[in-house]
Every structure is written in structure tokens, then in C-alpha cells.
Amino acid sequence: MIQVMYFAWVRERIGQPKEHVETSATTVRELVSELSSREPRYEAAFADLTALKVALDQELADFDAPLAGVKEVAFFPPMTGG
Amino acid sequence: MAVLVQSEPFDLGAVTTEFAQNADGAGAVVTFTGIVRDLATHDLKEMIIEHYPGMTEKALSNIRDQAMERWALADALVIHRYGRLKAGDHIMMVATASKHRKDAFEAAEFLMDYLKSRAPFWKKEITSKRADWVASKQEDEDALTRWD
Numbered sequence: 453m454i455q456v457m458y459f460a461w462v463r464e465r466i467g468q469p470k471e472h473v474e475t476s477a478t479t480v481r482e483l484v485s486e487l488s489s490r491e492p493r494y495e496a497a498f499a500d501l502t503a504l505k506v507a508l509d510q511e512l513a514d515f516d517a518p519l520a521g522v523k524e525v526a527f528f529p530p531m532t533g534g
Numbered sequence: 535m536a537v538l539v540q541s542e543p544f545d546l547g548a549v550t551t552e553f554a555q556n557a558d559g560a561g562a563v564v565t566f567t568g569i570v571r572d573l574a575t576h577d578l579k580e581m582i583i584e585h586y587p588g589m590t591e592k593a594l595s596n597i598r599d600q601a602m603e604r605w606a607l608a609d610a611l612v613i614h615r616y617g618r619l620k621a622g623d624h625i626m627m628v629a630t631a632s633k634h635r636k637d638a639f640e641a642a643e644f645l646m647d648y649l650k651s652r653a654p655f656w657k658k659e660i661t662s663k664r665a666d667w668v669a670s671k672q673e674d675e676d677a678l679t680r681w682d
Contacts, residue, residue, distance in 0.1 A: 457586070459584060459654065459656060460584055460588055460656035460658070460667050461667045481640060484593060493589075507586070507589060507654070510586070510588055510589035510592055510593075511589075511592075512564070512652070526589070526654075528586070528654065528656065529656065529667065529670070530651065530670035530675075531651055531652065531654055531655055531656065531670065532650075532655065532656055532657045532667075532668045532669070532670050533583075533614060533626070533649050533650055533651075533653045533654075533655030533656075533657075534568050534625075534626060534646060534649055534650035534655075
């Protein structure tokens with residue numbers, strides 16, 4: 453069971469800030485496919501992965517990163533701080 | 535104290551004075567302040583800044599550590615706000631202190647370049663007609679390459 457979090461327009465498109473997900477996905481990309489096949493709102497949020505970033509346990513990672521041992525996955529658009 | 539993530543406003547003058555007083559042996563203090571502007575529409579009702587609690591503090595501390603390691607700094611400070619802000623409000627500031635000005639200037643630029651595209655903050659602009667997430671800029675991403 454992992455905690456999946458969404459921020460900014462990803463959160464708005466999916467309609468919730470976080471959820472617990474039971475998954476057998478071994479990489480971020482597999483988790484994305486799994487979620488996208490669930491419901492159109494996920495498919496809409498994950499339609500263009502080049503527009504998204506992912507963090508694993510609060511560290512930036514890439515979509516091919518393994519999920520083994522990961523407790524928290526976060527999806528969000530590129531940051532716009534400062 | 536070196537990294538603060540808060541919704542409350544900060545007093546730029548008071549923070550800078552205290553920072554300069556406490557920066558032991560420093561001969562130079564540089565500060566940068568980001569201010570909410572209303573360039574696009576002249577109709578900005580508010581700016582909402584969202585962040586990722588936990589990761590934000592880690593990312594900012596990491597960026598500050600890198601600056602402290604790379605330049606001869608007496609101290610470095612980052613304050614970044616989240617929540618609802620209005621045009622003219624101070625969003626964030628960095629302050630750096632060093633013996634000579636070059637280190638303080640360069641480190642402040644480095645902190646800004648990194649926190650713009652590596653710290654998990656997102657801005658949303660609310661006008662009377664629309665609510666839009668601010669898009670990231672390629673030039674902000676490109677700015678990081680000069681520090682490689």
C-alpha cells in the first residue's frame with residue numbers, strides 16, 4: 453500500500469489531494485498506467501507525462517524509477533516557486 | 535531558522551537587519567525578495583501558492599546546504615510563503631552573508647535559480663474572470679545549467 457499525492461492542476465483534475473493505493477506496479481510508469489485505466493479523470497491527468505514531475509518519498513525521480521520500498525509517490529506539474 | 539516555510543507575512547527590513555547582525559564576520563549581505571505582481575491582467579484578485587509540506591522544507595534545506603558548501607558564506611536564509619497573497623505582497627526572500635560581495639551575490643542567484651524550479655511550490659493566479667496555474671518557463675530550467 454502506498455500513499456499517492458497530487459498537487460496543483462493534477463490534484464484538481466483527479467479531484468483529491470491524496471489516496472492510498474494497493475498496487476503491484478514495479479515502476480512509476482506502471483503505476484501511472486494502472487491509475488489511468490481506472491477512470492477517465494486519471495487518464496486526463498496523466499495524458500502527457502512530459503508535463504508532469506514525480507517525487508518518490510519526497511525526492512524528485514523519473515517515471516522509470518522502481519517503486520520497491522517507496523511509501524509516498526507524488527505527481528505534480530513543474531514547480532513555479534520564487 | 536535557515537529555511538522558513540510559512541503562510542504569515544515576514545518583515546523584510548527586520549529579517550534583514552537581524553540576519554546581518556548575526557552573520558559573524560560578514561562584510562557583505564545580499565537579499566532578494568520576490569513580490570506578487572499583476573503584469574498580465576491588471577485584474578489580479580489573489581495569488582494562491584500551494585506547496586508540498588515536508589518535501590518543501592527538505593528541498594529548500596538541500597539547496598541551502600549546496601550553497602553553503604559551494605561559496606564561502608557566513609550564513610544563508612530562505613523564507614517562502616504559501617497560501618493566499620495579493621499584488622504587492624512579499625512572496626519569498628533569500629539572504630546571503632559573506633566576507634566579500636562576490637560570494638553573497640552568486641550564492642543568492644544560485645538559491646533563486648534552484649528554488650524556482652526545484653522546490654515544490656505552484657502558483658495560481660485568480661482574476662475576476664479566470665483562475666490559472668502559472669506555467670513553468672523553459673528559461674528557468676535553462677538557468678540551472680550555468681551552475682553545473
